[in-house]
Amino acid sequence: MARSAERGRTRVALLGTTGSIGRQALDVLAGLGDAFEVVAMAAGRDAERFAAQVAAVRPRAVTLADHDALTRLELPAGTVADGSDEALVAFATRDDVDLVLVATGGVISLRPVLAALAAGKIVATANKETLVAGGHLVMPLARARSAEVATRAGAGDPMASPLAWLRPIDSEHSAIWQCLVGESMADVARLILTASGGPFRNLPAERLVSVTPADALAHPVWRMGAKVTIDSATLMNKGLEVVEARWLYDCDYDRIDVVVHPQSVIHSAVEFVDGSVKAQLGLPDMRLPIQYALTYPRRLSSRAPRLSLADLSALEFGRPDVERFPALRVAREAALQGPRATATLIAADEVAVRRFLDGSLDFPGVARLVGAAVEHFGAAGDREPGLEALLELDLEVRTWCATASVAGAA
Numbered sequence: 001m002a003r004s005a006e007r008g009r010t011r012v013a014l015l016g017t018t019g020s021i022g023r024q025a026l027d028v029l030a031g032l033g034d035a036f037e038v039v040a041m042a043a044g045r046d047a048e049r050f051a052a053q054v055a056a057v058r059p060r061a062v063t064l065a066d067h068d069a070l071t072r073l074e075l076p077a078g079t080v081a082d083g084s085d086e087a088l089v090a091f092a093t094r095d096d097v098d099l100v101l102v103a104t105g106g107v108i109s110l111r112p113v114l115a116a117l118a119a120g121k122i123v124a125t126a127n128k129e130t131l132v133a134g135g136h137l138v139m140p141l142a143r144a145r146s147a148e149v150a151t152r153a154g155a156g157d158p159m160a161s162p163l164a165w166l167r168p169i170d171s172e173h174s175a176i177w178q179c180l181v182g183e184s185m186a187d188v189a190r191l192i193l194t195a196s197g198g199p200f201r202n203l204p205a206e207r208l209v210s211v212t213p214a215d216a217l218a219h220p221v222w223r224m225g226a227k228v229t230i231d232s233a234t235l236m237n238k239g240l241e242v243v244e245a246r247w248l249y250d251c252d253y254d255r256i257d258v259v260v261h262p263q264s265v266i267h268s269a270v271e272f273v274d275g276s277v278k279a280q281l282g283l284p285d286m287r288l289p290i291q292y293a294l295t296y297p298r299r300l301s302s303r304a305p306r307l308s309l310a311d312l313s314a315l316e317f318g319r320p321d322v323e324r325f326p327a328l329r330v331a332r333e334a335a336l337q338g339p340r341a342t343a344t345l346i347a348a349d350e351v352a353v354r355r356f357l358d359g360s361l362d363f364p365g366v367a368r369l370v371g372a373a374v375e376h377f378g379a380a381g382d383r384e385p386g387l388e389a390l391l392e393l394d395l396e397v398r399t400w401c402a403t404a405s406v407a408g409a410a
């Protein structure tokens with residue numbers, strides 16, 4: 001792991017400190033003590049929470065997307081505010097940063113992630129857009145970093161793997177990563193992503209049209225930010241994770257399966273060519289995958305609660321129902337079209353979820369709107385857009401989706 005030689009610490013830039021993942025990341029980092037130092041912190045608009053975090057952590061540099069609120073922040077001695085539009089890129093590439101932990105939503109962190117990898121920093125990401133929209137840009141950089149290590153230190157070095165440079169925090173991808181340590185992708189028959197099935201797993205199709213945002217936000221297992229919770233209810237989240245898995249593990253889509261597992265104890269699994277299946281288990285708590293992404297290749301004691309197998313009464317499994325939850329099918333179809341379509345998918349989904357939450361779209365309308373956007377934008381133009389074209393596409397798709405009417409508009 002990259003560490004500052006003089007201090008023996010891993011120095012972290014944390015993007016998105018105030019959200020669900022960001023708060024848990026700070027908790028994990030506090031539990032890891034002196035081995036880590038948070039050097040730079042960024043958040044969006046929650047200035048009150050951010051101010052309390054900054055006072056507790058005392059980083060060297062901070063930024064808020066809300067620049068006015070940033071100027072009003074009372075900062076500890078030694079902390080500097082960066083109110084520029086390039087602050088995230090600047091934080092991700094600072095000389096005194098070894099690892100960038102990405103806990104923002106949306107494509108806002110795509111540019112900083114690319115800059116960080118190009119500058120030789122480790123990236124640990126919970127953010128899905130980084131891979132769903134930009135996997136074709138991000139993974140070559142992670143592969144280049146790992147190839148350099150392989151040349152210098154040998155293929156057995158823990159950093160001689162793209163996953164050591166682009167570390168997944170999503171619990172499913174962390175699980176697969178942990179299952180693959182010491183294995184070769186050539187020996188993998190398929191990756192098995194588990195899905196909780198969300199709050200409507202057993203609801204008849206005709207009742208899905210009248211579910212409310214409050215119903216959809218009441219996830220039976222996970223406590224997460226609103227966007228990912230709604231994605232979990234539509235199963236779009238699993239579709240996005242299929243795309244993430246394709247990039248992280250360089251695996252064909254037909255070798256990535258989804259299995260519904262309501263207890264979310266098995267976070268995902270890998271089936272090998274000999275029929276053996278390895279799975280990673282744990283209680284549904286994001287602190288564990290966050291910590292693994294920070295401490296890889298080591299394991300350190302954790303604050304997360306422990307799983308007791310003896311106390312588990314039953315683990316259930318089933319196939320996803322793509323008739324009731326078509327978002328998974330929409331995502332897979334976009335995936336087969338390539339990066340332009342998946343960038344459209346994730347941008348459209350963000351707007352569709354917002355429209356569901358503000359009442360201008362009903363629940364089935366989310367998948368319909370996203371499907372319509374993929375149809376409208378997915379095939380036109382360059383199938384593998386560069387960064388600037390991707391960011392333009394993201395804006396274009398969001399603008400279109402904000403007013404597009406599809407059957408299912410409330």
Ligand SMILES: NC(=O)c1ccc[n+]([C@@H]2O[C@H](COP(=O)([O-])OP(=O)(O)OC[C@H]3O[C@@H](n4cnc5c(N)ncnc54)[C@H](OP(=O)(O)O)[C@@H]3O)[C@@H](O)[C@H]2O)c1
Pocket residue numbers: 015016017018019020021022042043044045046047050064065103104105106108126127128129169170171222223224225226227228286
């Ligand atoms: N939550 C989970 O358990 C979970 C699990 C797996 C994957 N993920 C993924 O992880 C990512 C984050 O999820 P989340 O649930 O933590 O989201 P969230 O609670 O909505 O948090 C998003 C964070 O991004 C910050 N942010 C927004 N715009 C920003 C900007 N321009 N510059 C800097 N920071 C900005 C927000 O700041 P303010 O709050 O201050 O506006 C907040 O700190 C998503 O991609 C999600 O899909 C989440």
